[in-house]
Amino acid sequence: MKKIGVLGTGAVGATIGKKLVELGYEVKMGSRTNGNEKAVAWVKANGKGASEGTFADAAVFGEIIFVCTRGEFALKALEQGGVENFKNKTVVDVSNPLDFSKGMPPSLYISNTNSLGEEVQKMLPGAYVVKALNTVNCEVMVDAKKGGGDITMLICGNDANAKAEVKEILAQFGWNDILDIGDIKGARSQEMMVITWVSVMSTLKTPHFGFKVVKP
Amino acid sequence: MKKIGVLGTGAVGATIGKKLVELGYEVKMGSRTNGNEKAVAWVKANGKGASEGTFADAAVFGEIIFVCTRGEFALKALEQGGVENFKNKTVVDVSNPLDFSKGMPPSLYISNTNSLGEEVQKMLPGAYVVKALNTVNCEVMVDAKKGGGDITMLICGNDANAKAEVKEILAQFGWNDILDIGDIKGARSQEMMVITWVSVMSTLKTPHFGFKVVKP
Numbered sequence A, B: 001m002k003k004i005g006v007l008g009t010g011a012v013g014a015t016i017g018k019k020l021v022e023l024g025y026e027v028k029m030g031s032r033t034n035g036n037e038k039a040v041a042w043v044k045a046n047g048k049g050a051s052e053g054t055f056a057d058a059a060v061f062g063e064i065i066f067v068c069t070r071g072e073f074a075l076k077a078l079e080q081g082g083v084e085n086f087k088n089k090t091v092v093d094v095s096n097p098l099d100f101s102k103g104m105p106p107s108l109y110i111s112n113t114n115s116l117g118e119e120v121q122k123m124l125p126g127a128y129v130v131k132a133l134n135t136v137n138c139e140v141m142v143d144a145k146k147g148g149g150d151i152t153m154l155i156c157g158n159d160a161n162a163k164a165e166v167k168e169i170l171a172q173f174g175w176n177d178i179l180d181i182g183d184i185k186g187a188r189s190q191e192m193m194v195i196t197w198v199s200v201m202s203t204l205k206t207p208h209f210g211f212k213v214v215k216p
Helices: A011-022 A037-046 A055-061 A071-081 A116-123 A160-172 A184-204 B011-022 B037-046 B055-061 B071-081 B116-123 B160-172 B184-204
Strands: A004-007 A027-031 A050-054 A064-067 A090-093 A128-131 A153-157 A178-180 A210-214 B004-007 B027-031 B050-054 B064-067 B090-093 B128-131 B153-157 B178-180 B210-214
Touching: A004 A011, A004 A055, A004 A071, A011 A027, A011 A037, A011 A064, A027 A037, A027 A055, A037 A050, A050 A055, A055 A071, A064 A071, A071 A116, A090 A116, A090 A160, A116 A128, A116 A184, A128 A160, A128 A184, A153 A160, A153 A184, A153 B184, A160 A178, A178 B184, A184 A210, A184 B153, A184 B178, A184 B184, B004 B011, B004 B055, B004 B071, B011 B027, B011 B037, B011 B064, B027 B037, B027 B055, B037 B050, B050 B055, B055 B071, B064 B071, B071 B116, B090 B116, B090 B160, B116 B128, B116 B184, B128 B160, B128 B184, B153 B160, B153 B184, B160 B178, B184 B210
Parallel strands: A004 A027, A004 A064, A027 A050, A064 A090, A090 A128, A153 A178, B004 B027, B004 B064, B027 B050, B064 B090, B090 B128, B153 B178
Antiparallel strands: A128 A153, A210 B210, B128 B153
């Protein structure tokens, strides 16, 4: 099993990291500093297979790396991780360029003719960036049943092998309806969808739902 | 049955107008000029119940008015229709602020902290604007089965009575899963969702699909 780096100590990083450890992967959580309080607590809670370090430590360790920071820190985390440390690796971008500064609903500070997924790929030209999981709540990310069991996960990216690798992990997370919408430009769609997600979440008063693509 | 005005002679206006005539409504299609070639052909094809005229004629005639022009013409059509002619009426905004000028995927020329639906409401402060139907192909709009039968139609608007009125028409179009996401700001979500729709359409190579909100 490949070693995995998870960048970010928030709910998304902790939840994805925990699930990966449960699945038997070795996971290193990365943050700005060694010994980050939340990362240390996460390691303690997840035991064998879990470790922590700087963004660079996690990037060097991981053969696959999940970007789970808040959107506004994602590019900085990659920079601190050392761009060269991501070379030839699959990078799963889970982050969203959400701006809550103007109240609800949030807006996207990158959108339309660009996306955070594309910016991640531009910053890591030697890596294979796959946008995935960003369209659902983190508990649903690692347990598709919690979102209704049969919802659709959109993914995109420029490299077919990297997408195949991510699909395998998604399958281990319970995803059985994965739709590959093409190259990394699809991140525009996947990130815009999050705004619709927030509206529906506010209406249903639960983050435990998802969108299923249905056909006749 | 209330009289209905339909602004726009394109596929969306023609399809919605045709369905409304079939349902027994009197429908006037409005365009920039009386005797517009496409409007006249539409009247001929749809017979009794169908008529045509200027945007103002359709606005005066309609007790409910559907805005079915291309996004970039919507506000101009309302202006030409005479803002006072929409007063106290339900206005269903089906238009999308799509910009195809930079190639695929299209972008939205209004988004994030504003939407075309909100602009329509601002231009018609005396009307009750409901954003609806803009998230699916026009054949699916009037026949939900064509999209998979059980997909979710998001609607929003500031007036509960107007939304109830629109829901009744949607039910006649076959929609049995309608989700009211709140006030007209929800148009931001509904319009952004169209970009996701375009990505999925390009992937599936058919416009006959939709997104269903699923819960556990």
